[in-house]
Amino acid sequence: MPTTPPGFLILDEALAAAREGDQLELAGDEGRHAAKVARIGVGEQLLLTDAPGRQVLAEVTGARKEALDLRLLADPSPAVQRLPRLALVQALATGGRDEQAVESATELGVDRIVPWIAKRSVSVWRGEKLAKGRAKWEGTARAAVKQCRRPGIPAVDAPVTTNALVEDLRARAADGTLVLVLHEQESVGVMSLAEELRGASESGIEEIVVVVGPEGGIDESELAALREAGARTVLLGPEVLRSSTAGPAALAVLSALVGRWG
Numbered sequence: 294m295p296t297t298p299p300g301f302l303i304l305d306e307a308l309a310a311a312r313e314g315d316q317l318e319l320a321g322d323e324g325r326h327a328a329k330v331a332r333i334g335v336g337e338q339l340l341l342t343d344a345p346g347r348q349v350l351a352e353v354t355g356a357r358k359e360a361l362d363l364r365l366l367a368d369p370s371p372a373v374q375r376l377p378r379l380a381l382v383q384a385l386a387t388g389g390r391d392e393q394a395v396e397s398a399t400e401l402g403v404d405r406i407v408p409w410i411a412k413r414s415v416s417v418w419r420g421e422k423l424a425k426g427r428a429k430w431e432g433t434a435r436a437a438v439k440q441c442r443r444p445g446i447p448a449v450d451a452p453v454t455t456n457a458l459v460e461d462l463r464a465r466a467a468d469g470t471l472v473l474v475l476h477e478q479e480s481v482g483v484m485s486l487a488e489e490l491r492g493a494s495e496s497g498i499e500e501i502v503v504v505v506g507p508e509g510g511i512d513e514s515e516l517a518a519l520r521e522a523g524a525r526t527v528l529l530g531p532e533v534l535r536s537s538t539a540g541p542a543a544l545a546v547l548s549a550l551v552g553r554w555g
Contacts, residue, residue, distance in 0.1 A: 352364050407453060462504075475543060
């Protein structure tokens with residue numbers, strides 16, 4: 294008979310020093326939801342993960358109004374270290390398409406997400422929206438982590454303008470990061486993603502950054518600045534994909550090509 298898998302929850306407290314038999318408290322929003330909404334009770338087992346990707350099975354020993362008391366049933370697994378790391382620079386988009394990209398990218402194993410306020414972004418974060426937008430993306434990523442039961446939580450960086458993004462990518466490219474900007478259509482000098490990856494030296498590449506523009510595409514001046522900073526424009530495929538699809542599709546291809554899958 295198949296058994297029901299244990300519930301899956303995120304523990305914001307790092308599990309680095311935890312050991313089998315330790316008692317932990319699951320409080321905050323996660324504990325409140327588990328106790329009040331999911332109604333997880335004493336005796337139930339949960340699989341916990343923390344941000345670096347450690348996982349451990351735990352048993353509920355106490356269920357309070359807005360928190361759970363837990364006992365670890367084993368030592369936590371080691372933190373996940375998958376190389377090269379994969380990052381997604383996602384331009385803000387309308388209609389929730391950027392959040393769809395965050396959700397899918399998280400399910401596909403992205404390690405870092407950067408909200409980009411591009412020139413052609415119709416949706417723009419300013420003032421209070423900067424913190425609120427980032428928090429919403431973080432919530433989307435956390436929900437996706439729980440849905441797919443993946444180890445680790447992708448970091449969501451602070452939103453960046455084009456100038457800040459270019460300077461950050463310039464420094465990363467100088468340190469060996471491979472920066473790939475998805476191009477909408479085939480043109481002279483633009484290679485496919487697979488060809489560009491094969492042409493690059495894979496030894497020493499610790500991070501690959503995929504840059505996705507907004508619905509209207511990346512402005513030519515931005516594209517020029519990104520190239521000057523060391524980014525390479527690549528063609529993902531023959532079809533023009535939505536901003537919500539392009540990044541996750543590229544991450545899936547990269548995961549297969551660099552051996553993170555299979």
